Amino acid sequence: MSIRVFVPRDTTALSLGADMVASRLIREATARGQSITLVRNGSRGLAWLEPLVEVETPIGRFAYGPVTPGM
Structure with missing residues (x-):
């Protein structure tokens, strides 16, 4: 499953x-x-959290930010 x-x-x-x-x-x-x-x-308009990565789950999206390529 993707x-x-x-x-x-x-x-x-x-x-x-x-x-x-x-x-x-x-x-x-x-x-x-x-x-x-x-x-x-x-964007969701939260520049201080960009890049804001969201992961979709069965109970909704979880957001993480700011994210860097090394995290």
């Missing part, structure tokens, strides 16, 4: 490394044999 992971693609998130975070998520999932669906969404 897990949906949301990483914003607005200018603020991009300037703070969202593309690098998205690439790292894909590489790590592949290396671990996990299936994820990466969804590039807009």
Whole structure:
């Protein structure tokens, strides 16, 4: 089963490394044999938390931020 992971693609998130975070998520999932669906969404307006990564679960989304490629 594929897990949906949301990483914003607005200018603020991009300037703070969202593309690098998205690439790292894909590489790590592949290396671990996990299936994820990466969804590039807009920001929730919380610039101080960007890049804000959300993981969809059966009970709702959980958000983590700010996230760096090394975390």
